[in-house]
Amino acid sequence: MQYLLSVIHDSAEFGTAEEMAAIDVFNERLQAEGHWVFAGGLGTTDTATVVDNRGSAALVTDGPFVETKEYLVGFWIIEAPDLDVALALAADGSKACHRKIEVRPFL
Amino acid sequence: MTPPTPHDVQEAITRAHREEWARVVAALTRRFGALDTAEEAAAEAFATAVERWPADGVPPNPGGWLTTTAHRKAIDRIRREAKRDAKQQEAQLSYHAPPEPPEPTGPIDDERLRLVFTCCHPALAMEARVALTLRLVGGLTVAEIAHAFLVQENTVGQRITRAKAKIKAAGIPYRVPSAAQLPERVSGVLAVLYLVFNEGYLASGPGTDPVRSDLTAEAIRLTRLTRALLPEDGEVAGLLALMLLTEARRPARLSPSGELVTLGEQDRAAWDRALIAEGHQLVRERLATGKPAGRYQVLAAINAVHTSARSLDETDWSQVVALYDLLLRLDPSPVVALNRAVAVAELDGPAVGLATVDRLAAPLAGYHAYHATRADLLRRLSRTQEARTAYDTAITLTTNPAEADHLTRRRDELPREDDR
Incomplete structure (x- = not known):
């Protein structure tokens, strides 16, 4: 199965050099153990733009679709045989990037 | 034929x-x-x-x-x-x-164990784990579960349906956890069983029977099953002993009029000797292993001390306090500290007990047992007016009708202020 590990940002502090190094170590492990599918970090919500083309013309709006204290700053997509494996990896990922992680299965 | x-x-x-x-x-x-x-x-x-x-x-x-x-x-x-x-x-x-x-x-026993671990998976909400365990492991109907927890049948049905859908979609495995995860996951299973037992033992909500023996019996049955599947696990044995020693006192726990009877006032001749013997045997077995005891084993040991005493006065209170000290190290929660203070009051007198209880005011201000304990200690210290206030608060906060009856009687038995 594939799982999306969403990294949730919920504090005023941003990633430190140690966190970046720990994330690199975790990524290498995901690759070595065959869990790696894809991962990425995202710009802050200041850099977000929303496009809505359900009407007659595409409507472009500055900012995120909803203002929240918690938002997505990055993600991993992993391959894991079941949720127990995915949760164990998420626990290590959370430690590495020092943020909480939401785990969701792909359909 | x-x-x-x-x-x-x-x-x-x-x-x-x-x-x-x-x-x-x-x-x-x-x-x-x-x-x-x-x-x-x-x-x-x-x-x-x-x-x-x-x-x-x-x-x-x-x-x-x-x-x-x-x-x-x-x-x-x-x-x-x-x-x-x-x-x-x-x-x-x-x-x-x-x-x-x-x-x-043979190995089908392992399949039941898989079922238990899947139903009690930490990725499911606690109420879903309880409903799923009672339905799939216990075989209770949705209607029986709804009745036991005083919720609508379709609420229980939805909880079970959603939990099963999550198990399927999120890939919750049908498997006994790895050795590394086992202790934590066993403790998750025991938390579900203990919750079922406690809901039966101190049922909440107006209009409910104060003790739901169907739920306590089901919790004991499921814990026996878990023990048969995990015979080496000390905490499983501890929880079973704790349930048996608690259940043994059930016949004495309610007065004929349905009022809660405290440990000190219970008719100890009415306790179930067979359950006590079985519980004591389990506690002795665990002590004999010499392995460090977990939370449930310590709680079982405390209950073993209580059920060994012929009366409240003959209870080995220093042993009870020592066990609570041990429990506080495993589970440093204010509720454990409150129970320890009750034992301290028996050992060193109500004034020392009250001083210990009063230090817990901040975390326990909304907890009925904190006020009930204070009320009892204040009564014993003849601080009648303060006792009355504490009883009033405890009565407002409790959700168990039998306990409310007990507290009300105690409050009404306080000497009137103008008699002093």
């Missing part, structure tokens, strides 16, 4: 339900990889038994009969659905073939 009486058949069905339900659900889950199919087919098999056994007689191996029947029901169900969605279902049938009925012996 003489035909069985309706009573014999009914008894055989009840026994088979109690002993075989989890086995049948577990075997079918293993075979078909879906809790839904397993649950529905198991229910159909038991319904068939109710229909057929009175006429055909009780089969020599009821468990085997039920598993085989449930198996056929599951295949029928998959075939019926196959007609609706031929292509997809054909794949499922061929994947799960051949459909030989497994024998209900």
Whole structure:
């Protein structure tokens, strides 16, 4: 199965050099153990733009679709045989990037 | 052969339900990889038994009969659905073939254990774990679970449906956890069983029976099953002992008028000696291993001290306080500290006990037992006005009607202020 590990940002502090190094170590492990599918970090919500083309013309709006204290700053997509494996990896990922992680299965 | 009486058949069905339900659900889950199919087919098999056994007689191996029947029901169900969605279902049938009925012996015990761990998975909400465990492992109907927890049947039904959907979609495995995860996951299972027991022992909500013996009995039955599956686990043994030693006091716990009777006022002759003996035996077995005790084992040991004493005064309070000290190190919560303070009051007097209790004011201000404990200690110190206020707060906060009755009587027995 594939799982999306969403990294949730919920504090005023941003990633430190140690966190970046720990994330690199975790990524290498995901690759070595065959869990790696894809991962990425995202710009802050200041850099977000929303496009809505359900009407007659595409409507472009500055900012995120909803203002929240918690938002997505990055993600991993992993391959894991079941949720127990995915949760164990998420626990290590959370430690590495020092943020909480939401785990969701792909359909 | 003489035909069985309706009573014999009914008894055989009840026994088979109690002993075989989890086995049948577990075997079918293993075979078909879906809790839904397993649950529905198991229910159909038991319904068939109710229909057929009175006429055909009780089969020599009821468990085997039920598993085989449930198996056929599951295949029928998959075939019926196959007609609706031929292509997809054909794949499922061929994947799960051949459909030989497994024998209900040996390694199937592991399958029940898998079922327990799946139902108590930490990725499910606690109330979903409870409902799922009672339904799939305990074999209670949705209506019985709803009645036990005083919620609507469709609420329970939805909880179970959602939990099963999450198990499937999120890939919650049907497996006994790895050795590294086992202690944590066992403690998750025990938390579910203890919650069921406590809901039975100190039921909440207006209009409910103050003690729900159906729930305490079911919790004990499921804990016995877990112990049979994990005989080496000290905390499983500890929880079983704790439940038995608590359940043993149930006959003395309510007065004829339905009022809660505190430990000190209970008629100890009414305690169940057989349950106490079994609980004490488990505690002794754990002590003999010399392994460090977990939370449930310490709680069981505290209850063993209480149930060894002929009266409140003869209780070995220094032993109780020492055990609470140990428990506080394992579980440094204010509720444990409150219970320790009660024992301190017996050992060193109510003034020392009250001083200990008062230090817990901040975290426990909204907890009925904190105010009830203070009220009792203030009463014993003849601080009547303060005791009255504390009883009033405790009565407002408690959700158990028998406890409210007890507290009200205690408050009303306080000497009137103008008598002083």
